[in-house]
Amino acid sequence: MSKGYPTRSTVVHMAALLGIIVIAWTLPVTAAESPPALRELDNAFVAVAEKVTPAVVNISSTKKISPGASGGDMEDFFKNHPFRDFFGDDFFKRFKKGPGGQGYSQRGMGSGVIVGPNGTILTNAHVVKDADEIKVNLSDKRSFTAKVIGADPESDIAVIKIDAKDLPIATLGDSTKLRVGEIVLAVGNPFGLNRTVTSGIISAKGRTNMGIIDYEDFIQTDAAINPGNSGGPLVNINGEVIGINTAIATRTGGYQGIGFAIPVNSAKLIMEDLMEHGQVKRGLLGVNIQSLDEYQAKYYGRQDTDGALVSQVVPGSPAEKAGVKDGDIIIEFNGKSVDGAPELKNIVGRVKPGTESTLTIIRDKKPIKVTVKVGERTPKSFAAIKPSEEADTSNELGIEVEPVPAGMAAKLGIKEGEGLRVKGVTGDGAGRNIGLREGDVILEVDGASVNNASEFTNAVAKAKNRKDGIIQLKVQRGSAKLFLAGPLT
Numbered sequence: 001m002s003k004g005y006p007t008r009s010t011v012v013h014m015a016a017l018l019g020i021i022v023i024a025w026t027l028p029v030t031a032a033e034s035p036p037a038l039r040e041l042d043n044a045f046v047a048v049a050e051k052v053t054p055a056v057v058n059i060s061s062t063k064k065i066s067p068g069a070s071g072g073d074m075e076d077f078f079k080n081h082p083f084r085d086f087f088g089d090d091f092f093k094r095f096k097k098g099p100g101g102q103g104y105s106q107r108g109m110g111s112g113v114i115v116g117p118n119g120t121i122l123t124n125a126h127v128v129k130d131a132d133e134i135k136v137n138l139s140d141k142r143s144f145t146a147k148v149i150g151a152d153p154e155s156d157i158a159v160i161k162i163d164a165k166d167l168p169i170a171t172l173g174d175s176t177k178l179r180v181g182e183i184v185l186a187v188g189n190p191f192g193l194n195r196t197v198t199s200g201i202i203s204a205k206g207r208t209n210m211g212i213i214d215y216e217d218f219i220q221t222d223a224a225i226n227p228g229n230s231g232g233p234l235v236n237i238n239g240e241v242i243g244i245n246t247a248i249a250t251r252t253g254g255y256q257g258i259g260f261a262i263p264v265n266s267a268k269l270i271m272e273d274l275m276e277h278g279q280v281k282r283g284l285l286g287v288n289i290q291s292l293d294e295y296q297a298k299y300y301g302r303q304d305t306d307g308a309l310v311s312q313v314v315p316g317s318p319a320e321k322a323g324v325k326d327g328d329i330i331i332e333f334n335g336k337s338v339d340g341a342p343e344l345k346n347i348v349g350r351v352k353p354g355t356e357s358t359l360t361i362i363r364d365k366k367p368i369k370v371t372v373k374v375g376e377r378t379p380k381s382f383a384a385i386k387p388s389e390e391a392d393t394s395n396e397l398g399i400e401v402e403p404v405p406a407g408m409a410a411k412l413g414i415k416e417g418e419g420l421r422v423k424g425v426t427g428d429g430a431g432r433n434i435g436l437r438e439g440d441v442i443l444e445v446d447g448a449s450v451n452n453a454s455e456f457t458n459a460v461a462k463a464k465n466r467k468d469g470i471i472q473l474k475v476q477r478g479s480a481k482l483f484l485a486g487p488l489t
Contacts, residue, residue, distance in 0.1 A: 055169055056188065063107075063130055111232030114170060120149075134146040153214075155214070157271065178236075180202050183237050185200075188230070283348045284378075285318055288313075296309060300362070307330055321373070324372070330344060399431035422441070443476055470486065
């Protein structure tokens, strides 16, 4: 064969290869088998959704707004509504004013979960707050008018009831067994999209100081939660309700990967009280407490920041009768360790009024135990000890002080001539850095009363001689007393 042409042997091999390709092309294509573990996980998600969604309800509430009523709250609602860009301003103006200027209805939406065969539904208090009418739509398309059995704004839990039979019921789990990283699903009605299921994990437990409700101990999750999910269940991979979805942390009004749910064990306790008493009865010590920061811990000679620092004991309260004093650090309640002020607040709140309890406190660097008969938290008692914002303490006392004006002393409930009012705080002084604000009244410096400029100057001079370089001030801010601590330089 001439140069450049394939040999006979090469042609035979090429033909054979082409035949194989043609045969392969005509054979049926078989999809690769998915890994068994993946199939099991897929089936688990489906099973959970099928088990839980029938017990999830859509809740719509209506509040009638009379003509001429203030619309300040509604202005914010309409201004931030996620569908405003879609519908346009004219739609919202018509909805807000109502036909002929005859008033309008404020509508809300949320979710709930059926927890009892008699039509008992668990949801958020803010979903049904101030509603004139509450409609509940079931998964089988039945619709009922619901009545509120009880609502507790401090925990954001509410119980409502419908008169219905043959209802699917959700299984309540145990939120004390939750682990960070555990798979969870959120079910609800985001933006009115009924029984939407989203998945994620438990991102954190015991979230507090979020400023959402008074009693906080949130489960944090990255399962998508949006407006309308409130009151719906957060469930584990077994289909058990382990939380009630409540809020999201967002800058846009929608999902950004951080959602919060109330642990179901807490919700159950609230539900039981609401069903039995129509309200929640919470325990009360009668103290104003704050969490320790590193400087306060150093001041008290502590190696950690665990415990709750007592900054104020209310006269006549259970804590005063038990001998608790300002400056005590509560490290245990009935044998349970106290990590900080929010945890102690939650623990005491769950104790039935009248219960005798044991506190382990640190006083003069020594642990002592006291027995206290827990009182009942009422709006009046709460107002007497409502804590101010905890001070922002960081790292020199550039402040101007003056005697407390007589009128101000009377208003604050302190004796005339007692303490010194902070008139001014410089921007780079130690006073501002440890959290002092204009208007604060300094009562003590390192445990010594300061009622005039001379006493204050001497007390600060003594504080400079402390080996740790930390100064502690007892301050009255509004009606509450608190401790501030930090370095002088």
